[in-house]
Amino acid sequence: MSTSRPGVVGRSLDLERGGGPAQVDAVVDFAASNPALIVLVVFLLGFVFFAYLFVRRTLTGLRDGFDEGYRGK
Numbered sequence: 895m896s897t898s899r900p901g902v903v904g905r906s907l908d909l910e911r912g913g914g915p916a917q918v919d920a921v922v923d924f925a926a927s928n929p930a931l932i933v934l935v936v937f938l939l940g941f942v943f944f945a946y947l948f949v950r951r952t953l954t955g956l957r958d959g960f961d962e963g964y965r966g967k
Contacts (some may be wrong), residue, residue, distance in 0.1 A: 925932050
């Protein structure tokens with residue numbers, strides 16, 4: 895049995911034995927029908943990752959600077 899849903903990009907979902915659509919097909923169809931949302935999510939994840947690395951590098955550099963200043967006195 896095959897069905898199609900609104901918002902699905904030219905694709906029909908094969909129903910599993912239990913009657914529900916396969917999870918992978920649902921995710922692929924969602925990504926294909928909402929590319930702007932996927933780009934936004936990827937951008938936000940990239941920004942969070944960059945911010946984490948930036949703060950981590952800043953704090954480790956600050957700690958190293960304090961350690962060098964303490965040893966120098």
